[in-house]
Amino acid sequence: MALSRGGDISEIYSEYRITSFIIMEEDIIKETGESVSSGLGIRVISGEKTGYSYTNDFSADRLRRAALAAAAIVQAGKSARLSRFKPAAGPENLYPLVRPAHQASLQDKIELVRRAYSSCQKADPKIKKVKVLLQDNVQHISVVNSEGWSGYDARPQVKLICTAVAEKSGRREYGFSGGGGRVGLEYFEKTLSPERIGHEAAAEALLLLEAVEAPAGEMPVVLAPGHAGVLVHEAVGHLLEADFNRKKTSIFWDKLGQRVGSSLLTIYDDPTIPSFRGSYCIDDEGTPPRKTLLIDRGVVCSFLQDRLSSRLMGLPLTGHGRRQDYTCIPIPRMSNTYVDRGQDDPQDIIKSVVKGIYAEKFEGGQVEDSGKFTFSISAGYLIEEGRLTAPIRQATLIGTNIDILQKIERVGADLSFSLQTGTCSKDGQEVPVTDGCPTIKISRMTVGGRS
Amino acid sequence: MRREAPRDSLVALAERIVNLGKRYGADEAEATVSDGCEFSVDVRHGEVENLVEAGSRFLSFRVIKDQRTAQAASSDLQDETLRRLVENAVRRAAFGNRDECAGLPPLSLEPVDIASLRLFDPQVAEIQTDQKIGLARETERIALEDRRITNSHGASLITDEVTTVLASSNGFVGSYDQTFCSLSLGLQAGETDEKVEDSWVSVDRFFQNLEPPETVARKAVERTVRQLHPRKIRTQEVAVIFEPGMTDWLVGFLFACVSGVAVYQKTTFLAERLGERIGNEKITVIDDGLTPGKLGSRPFDSEGVACRRTVVLDQGILRSFLCNTYAGRKLNLPTTGNAEGSGVAPNNFFLLAGSATPQEIIASTEKGLILTRTIGHGLNPVSGDFSRGAFGLWVEGGEVAFPVAEVTISGNLEQVLRNIEIVGNDLDFRAPVCGPTVKVAALTVAGE
Numbered sequence: 001m002a003l004s005r006g007g008d009i010s011e012i013y014s015e016y017r018i019t020s021f022i023i024m025e026e027d028i029i030k031e032t033g034e035s036v037s038s039g040l041g042i043r044v045i046s047g048e049k050t051g052y053s054y055t056n057d058f059s060a061d062r063l064r065r066a067a068l069a070a071a072a073i074v075q076a077g078k079s080a081r082l083s084r085f086k087p088a089a090g091p092e093n094l095y096p097l098v099r100p101a102h103q104a105s106l107q108d109k110i111e112l113v114r115r116a117y118s119s120c121q122k123a124d125p126k127i128k129k130v131k132v133l134l135q136d137n138v139q140h141i142s143v144v145n146s147e148g149w150s151g152y153d154a155r156p157q158v159k160l161i162c163t164a165v166a167e168k169s170g171r172r173e174y175g176f177s178g179g180g181g182r183v184g185l186e187y188f189e190k191t192l193s194p195e196r197i198g199h200e201a202a203a204e205a206l207l208l209l210e211a212v213e214a215p216a217g218e219m220p221v222v223l224a225p226g227h228a229g230v231l232v233h234e235a236v237g238h239l240l241e242a243d244f245n246r247k248k249t250s251i252f253w254d255k256l257g258q259r260v261g262s263s264l265l266t267i268y269d270d271p272t273i274p275s276f277r278g279s280y281c282i283d284d285e286g287t288p289p290r291k292t293l294l295i296d297r298g299v300v301c302s303f304l305q306d307r308l309s310s311r312l313m314g315l316p317l318t319g320h321g322r323r324q325d326y327t328c329i330p331i332p333r334m335s336n337t338y339v340d341r342g343q344d345d346p347q348d349i350i351k352s353v354v355k356g357i358y359a360e361k362f363e364g365g366q367v368e369d370s371g372k373f374t375f376s377i378s379a380g381y382l383i384e385e386g387r388l389t390a391p392i393r394q395a396t397l398i399g400t401n402i403d404i405l406q407k408i409e410r411v412g413a414d415l416s417f418s419l420q421t422g423t424c425s426k427d428g429q430e431v432p433v434t435d436g437c438p439t440i441k442i443s444r445m446t447v448g449g450r451s
Numbered sequence: 452m453r454r455e456a457p458r459d460s461l462v463a464l465a466e467r468i469v470n471l472g473k474r475y476g477a478d479e480a481e482a483t484v485s486d487g488c489e490f491s492v493d494v495r496h497g498e499v500e501n502l503v504e505a506g507s508r509f510l511s512f513r514v515i516k517d518q519r520t521a522q523a524a525s526s527d528l529q530d531e532t533l534r535r536l537v538e539n540a541v542r543r544a545a546f547g548n549r550d551e552c553a554g555l556p557p558l559s560l561e562p563v564d565i566a567s568l569r570l571f572d573p574q575v576a577e578i579q580t581d582q583k584i585g586l587a588r589e590t591e592r593i594a595l596e597d598r599r600i601t602n603s604h605g606a607s608l609i610t611d612e613v614t615t616v617l618a619s620s621n622g623f624v625g626s627y628d629q630t631f632c633s634l635s636l637g638l639q640a641g642e643t644d645e646k647v648e649d650s651w652v653s654v655d656r657f658f659q660n661l662e663p664p665e666t667v668a669r670k671a672v673e674r675t676v677r678q679l680h681p682r683k684i685r686t687q688e689v690a691v692i693f694e695p696g697m698t699d700w701l702v703g704f705l706f707a708c709v710s711g712v713a714v715y716q717k718t719t720f721l722a723e724r725l726g727e728r729i730g731n732e733k734i735t736v737i738d739d740g741l742t743p744g745k746l747g748s749r750p751f752d753s754e755g756v757a758c759r760r761t762v763v764l765d766q767g768i769l770r771s772f773l774c775n776t777y778a779g780r781k782l783n784l785p786t787t788g789n790a791e792g793s794g795v796a797p798n799n800f801f802l803l804a805g806s807a808t809p810q811e812i813i814a815s816t817e818k819g820l821i822l823t824r825t826i827g828h829g830l831n832p833v834s835g836d837f838s839r840g841a842f843g844l845w846v847e848g849g850e851v852a853f854p855v856a857e858v859t860i861s862g863n864l865e866q867v868l869r870n871i872e873i874v875g876n877d878l879d880f881r882a883p884v885c886g887p888t889v890k891v892a893a894l895t896v897a898g899e
Contacts, residue, residue, distance in 0.1 A: 016527070025716065028547070028548035028549075028550060029546065029547045029548050030520070030547065030548070030550060031520050031521070031522060031547065031793060032521050032522070032543045032544075032546065032547060033521065033522035033523060033524070034522075034523045034524075034536060034539055034540065034543070035511075035523060035524035035525060036524070036525040036526065036527045036532060036536065037525075037526050037527075038525070038526050038527035038532075039507065039526055048498060048500060049498065049499055049500065049501075049502070050500065050501045050502070051501075051502050051503075052501065052502070052503045052504075052505070053503065053504055053505045054505040054507065055505065055506065055507060056507045056508060056509075056526040056527065056528070057507075057508070057528075066505065069504040069505065070504075072502065072504070072580070073499065073502045106543060106546050107546070110546060128717060129716060129717045129718065131716065163718075165716075165717055165718055165833060167717075171834075172717070172720060172833045172834060173833060173834065174718065174831065174833040174834075214838075216686045216859075216861070216895055216897035217686040217897055217898070217899070218898075218899055247495070247602070247604075248602060249602055249604060249639060249646075249648075251643055251644060251646060253643075254643060327505070327507065329501060329503070363828055363829070364827070364828045365827055365828070366826040366827045366828070366840070367826075368648055368826060369604075369639065369646065369648060370639070370641075370646035370647060370648050371644075371646070372826065372840070372842075372856065372857060373826070373840075374826050374827030374829075374839070374840030374859070375827065376827055376828050376829040376838065376839075378831075393834075393836065394829065394831050394834075394836055394838055395829075395838050395859075395861065396827050396828075396829040396838040396839050396840055396859045396861070397859075398826075398827075398840040398841075398857050398858070398859050399857065400857060402644070446683075446857060446858065446859060446897055446898065446899075447859075447897060448829075448838045448839070448840070448858075448859025448860070448861050448895075448897040449838070449861060449895075449897065450838075450861050450862070450895045
């Protein structure tokens with residue numbers, strides 16, 4: 001029916017997701033919640049045109065109307081033939097769970113929340129406010145399309161986050177930490193304990209109480225390993241998403257095979273890292289994902305593809321078609337994006353800076369297609385004469401990507417990843433992601449502090 | 452996709468959930484149902500790129516038992532699922548802790564005349580798809596005639612119709628219909644490695660009030676090309692003029708700092724400042740849910756409390772925090788009709804206009820930066836500090852001299868509210884959270 005007026009491909013995506021959460025603040029379990037998201041999206045593609053409709057009412061009449069609404073995109077034309085469905089062979093199970101959160105008892109989950117809360121609160125009398133959230137969901141998706149692809153994925157997701165407010169002589173500062181991923185509750189025993197999450201949130205707030213204003217102006221910037229992956233996510237990742245390049249709005253559209261950055265820089269996006277927040281066994285178009293080399297020693301190697309862009313550009317699928325939920329059209333997105341490790345000793349990198357900043361924690365960033373990007377640091381240090389000195393407060397850094405990529409001077413051997421709590425927003429759609437990087441030195445960048 | 456007069460069935464669904472909650476043992480229950488239909492078309496380089504037409508229905512509810520709250524939501528509206536969710540919620544509530552501030556508000560006795568709010572445009576349902584596509588296509592076509600424009604992000608036309616129903620065990624049952632329409636266009640100018648970009652959007656509840664394609668195209672083109680060939684400037688303290696769209700985020704940041712939830716959680720630097728001066732006498736900020744036809748208007752909030760007009764900053768003095776029932780009880784302050792889900796949200800939250808025209812404000816500036824766009828986050832309500840990536844126009848001798856890119860501005864919200872020298876007369880309510888052009892005496896602009 002979706003192809004009744006013609007069209008190249010039709011696709012049906014259905015989703016059933018159950019989410020639950022627990023919030024603790026002011027020393028009590030304040031709220032708990034459960035939500036169900038259930039619905040179906042129908043897409044018809046004809047050349048560069050996409051028709052889309054969705055419904056959460058599975059009655060035959062509503063499904064028929066949704067199919068016809070999606071088909072309305074096609075003016076006239078030949079229908080593609082329906083192929084026989086064959087299931088997509090994705091990677092082996094990327095989510096090995098011992099104690100799935102969605103099957104755990106409410107008492108067990110509340111216990112984790114209390115542990116994080118009390119560890120944060122007890123860290124110091126200056127901690128005045130603590131809030132802990134535990135959220136978990138399991139998302140079942142299935143996709144079939146008229147080319148014969150079909151696929152199913154059941155994706156678990158957990159996150160435990162803690163925020164703290166510290167206060168000293170009228171000054172207040174905020175700290176954050178968290179963890180999780182596509183893991184079971186055993187993660188909080190084996191990998192990252194609730195106590196550590198609580199303690200780290202407190203430590204950040206306490207550190208900021210002692211922080212001085214960040215400097216303003218151009219200076220060398222050293223990115224701490226892990227969290228600073230947000231820089232490559234903004235500066236590089238988004239602009240290598242295929243839709244921006246197919247439309248030639250990204251400054252990278254004509255740079256495939258060209259050098260755009262320092263030869264020290266190699267970047268991957270890998271949706272197949274087991275247990276990571278951004279991973280999946282099939283993407284939201286039913287495509288098995290691939291670890292994708294984006295930048296190879298400074299040279300642009302590939303774009304992140306969904307089906308539409310891959311067809312129109314004549315480039316291979318990479319399995320990066322993602323959507324927030326059934327109400328959204330899939331678009332090319334990142335998953336777990338990281339800068340590959342380099343050679344340098346992180347301590348040597350810091351020693352090489354006479355006056356600059358060490359950017360340690362981040363609260364996100366933004367990029368536009370022209371390559372201008374920002375990211376905001378929530379905590380860091382001054383570097384003076386090769387040593388970390390005073391902690392600094394919040395500041396925003398801004399640059400143009402190709403300029404900054406060329407100014408990458410040193411890359412450390414100490415690759416690590418950000419907290420497993422990140423979400424990326426594009427075209428109003430939010431999806432879980434992670435990013436990572438080793439210690440990196442940028443020779444000059446504009447820092448937006450106040451002193 | 453037309454909806455089939457669902458109002459009665461939506462009310463019945465909400466009431467059924469409330470009754471079910473009580474039957475499973477809840478002391479209080481409240482259910483909200485929203486039923487929407489969405490149309491959007493994106494046109495790029497003259498061709499329709501995406502056409503979305505869909506409808507969906509969503510339920511959310513909370514139950515309170517022994518002063519313990521549990522929430523739930525679902526787009527799966529089958530009987531069996533709903534019964535399970537209600538039963539789970541009542542059972543889950545027992546795991547929480549007793550919270551003496553938990554609970555529903557008393558029944559609101561000041562009903563608002565919904566028709567007078569003009570939230571719904573009946574014409575929206577009658578507009579043909581071809582007409583909507585035609586408007587988007589025309590908008591982009593006009594802009595692309597300008598040779599300085601080198602690429603397009605496309606033009607979009609969106610129309611949404613939403614019905615909201617709320618039923619509560621305190622006896623409240625209410626519902627209202629709303630429409631939202633928008634026509635937008637995003638453009639790029641300049642060659643590959645020196646691209647600049649910007650956009651313009653017209654938003655209104657009434658389709659006929661949307662700016663015509665010529666206006667949307669002209670504004671998008673002007674905003675884009677004025678940034679061509681930008682310079683960097685050196686790091687300095689300088690006067691900064693906020694265009695209305697920029698004042699919007701400043702006012703939005705203020706909202707985050709006067710939200711009653713942030714106040715009782717102590718996550719705002721204004722938590723203990725009620726009654727104190729935090730801005731100069733030019734600064735009056737109001738939350739008003741009852742202005743007819745405006746984007747942020749509504750008859751009642753998500754708890755059924757009648758919306759109203761609240762003066763938040765009165766000539767620089769902090770007069771009110773914006774509270775839902777819970778924050779109000781926590782702080783011993785009145786609820787202000789700002790409840791949204793389990794938090795608070797602005798209705799129409801705006802900085803009251805002054806009398807200067809934007810041209811007069813620019814002419815008064817010997818040296819300064821007109822802030823036209825920011826990117827990134829960098830707002831910290833706990834301290835009031837902000838730091839954002841910025842784009843703008845440099846002013847020299849009262850006139851625009853050249854565009855500026857790749858700088859940051861940083862400061863503190865209270866410092867800004869105290870240092871606003873001039874408030875413009877161009878408040879236009881293009882967004883529910885908004886303000887006119889303002890000139891701030893000095894902010895740190897970081898550049899070279």
